[in-house]
Amino acid sequence: MTMQNVLAQYGPRESMEYDVVIVGGGPAGLSAAIRLK
Numbered sequence: 001m002t003m004q005n006v007l008a009q010y011g012p013r014e015s016m017e018y019d020v021v022i023v024g025g026g027p028a029g030l031s032a033a034i035r036l037k
Contacts, residue, residue: 020036022029 022032022036
């Protein structure tokens with residue numbers, strides 16, 4: 001499947017810009033979020 005076929009079928013991909021992304025909701029993720037706040 002070519003890129004043109006993918007774009008025609010599904011449309012363009014969405015993207016968002018972030019400075020920081022924390023993955024996971026455990027104690028380490030919570031601690032990192034609190035520190036960055």
